[in-house]
Amino acid sequence: MPKLAIRGGTPVRTTPFPSVGDASGRTVGAEEEKLVREVLSSGRLNRGAGPKVAELESCFASYMGVPHCVASTSGTAAIHVAVGAVNPEPGDEIITGPITDMGTVIPVLLQNAIPVFADLERSRLGLDPADVERRITDRTRAIIPVHLMGIPTDLEPILALARKHGLAVIEDCSQAYGTLYRGKPVGTWGDLGTFSLQQSKHITCGDGGMTITSDARLGDRAALFANKGWPNYGHGGRDYVCFGVNYRMTELQAAVALAQVTKLPGVVDRRVELGISITRALADLPELYIPPVADGDRHTYWYLAILVDQRALGVTTSTLADAISREGVPCGAHYIGKPIFLYDLLRSKRIYGTSDYPFCLQPADRAVRYEPGETPETERILDDLILVSINERMTDRDRDDIIEGIRKVMAHIEELRG
Numbered sequence: 001m002p003k004l005a006i007r008g009g010t011p012v013r014t015t016p017f018p019s020v021g022d023a024s025g026r027t028v029g030a031e032e033e034k035l036v037r038e039v040l041s042s043g044r045l046n047r048g049a050g051p052k053v054a055e056l057e058s059c060f061a062s063y064m065g066v067p068h069c070v071a072s073t074s075g076t077a078a079i080h081v082a083v084g085a086v087n088p089e090p091g092d093e094i095i096t097g098p099i100t101d102m103g104t105v106i107p108v109l110l111q112n113a114i115p116v117f118a119d120l121e122r123s124r125l126g127l128d129p130a131d132v133e134r135r136i137t138d139r140t141r142a143i144i145p146v147h148l149m150g151i152p153t154d155l156e157p158i159l160a161l162a163r164k165h166g167l168a169v170i171e172d173c174s175q176a177y178g179t180l181y182r183g184k185p186v187g188t189w190g191d192l193g194t195f196s197l198q199q200s201k202h203i204t205c206g207d208g209g210m211t212i213t214s215d216a217r218l219g220d221r222a223a224l225f226a227n228k229g230w231p232n233y234g235h236g237g238r239d240y241v242c243f244g245v246n247y248r249m250t251e252l253q254a255a256v257a258l259a260q261v262t263k264l265p266g267v268v269d270r271r272v273e274l275g276i277s278i279t280r281a282l283a284d285l286p287e288l289y290i291p292p293v294a295d296g297d298r299h300t301y302w303y304l305a306i307l308v309d310q311r312a313l314g315v316t317t318s319t320l321a322d323a324i325s326r327e328g329v330p331c332g333a334h335y336i337g338k339p340i341f342l343y344d345l346l347r348s349k350r351i352y353g354t355s356d357y358p359f360c361l362q363p364a365d366r367a368v369r370y371e372p373g374e375t376p377e378t379e380r381i382l383d384d385l386i387l388v389s390i391n392e393r394m395t396d397r398d399r400d401d402i403i404e405g406i407r408k409v410m411a412h413i414e415e416l417r418g
């Protein structure tokens, strides 16, 4: 049997895989260039002046099957637009999951609300409804489920809790374009859904975001919030009807994003094909747990998430990921490393200057805790998690190399023990 690369053997793969960090792993090409040139030659670069942002919004809304979409400058902005539309009171609590980008949490703080973190469950890496319920108080205003890695969160129990307690649901779909839950797209189950167009996402314009909703009132508020509270992008007079930010996407970003949205079905199909075939090819390895995809659901593989039974394997996740990477297969361990509330920004509770605002708005005996052990299953998930890169430009040969690299390491697992 060939020696492991980590032990000096020849790697399964010696040439780079297509990467989402550059053109090799992206679908950006002639279509984007044509639309960008149109914008440049028109000289209409701002959304109030040109048609492209509005076209993007209507194109993405129709792809998602909803009437309202507001484009903005990032996935973080898209979540801020959603939170701004919901308009919590200062000191209200918003529940989300501890494995996410800080972009899910910052908008909550910007609206002077308090992020509360509920534990996750490992079959979907989604919010654990029982723990969400435990954390609901009379100050809870909204829940933000994050569909991690392209896997749909089990939304029904979350939506039932939201209905019971009168809470808004904002789905963070930054990593979940095209993902279906019970046959229906994520982002359309809750009150609002948000998407990111950052470089590494299924589609990109460098940075950008989109907020969708089926609720006309929330749609109006979202549009106002992204435009300084100013209706109609300046046409028809100046007015500021509510608080807001300038998160307007430019026509240049929209030109790229518009071409990208038309490619989304193909991107999603290829990722699904790759994800399913790699999952099948690893199915006989019991130490690797790949969250199963339920009937009617579609996982769209932002990454392929694998949970490793470290005890059964006798090898740490870091060692395993390192061995797989050394075979030339793009792969990493532990994702964000620790629950997001353990990063200093949150743990210190110092957001605005030296004040403890907005945390001081909570009664002292009910202060939110950002401490180790608060979400034990999340800590275990992060310990056990391996992410394998997938992108739509990967060929069947790339897929086969990924499978061969992982299988080679698993076949040599004895050598990695002890």
Ligand SMILES: Cc1ncc(COP(=O)(O)O)c(C=O)c1O
Residues within 6 Å of the ligand: 074, 075, 076, 077, 100, 101, 102, 103, 104, 146, 172, 174, 175, 196, 197, 198, 207, 208, 209
């Ligand atoms: C789950 C999640 N939420 C929010 C964000 C924030 O998006 P952006 O980086 O576009 O601001 C990201 C992206 O990094 C993300 O993965």
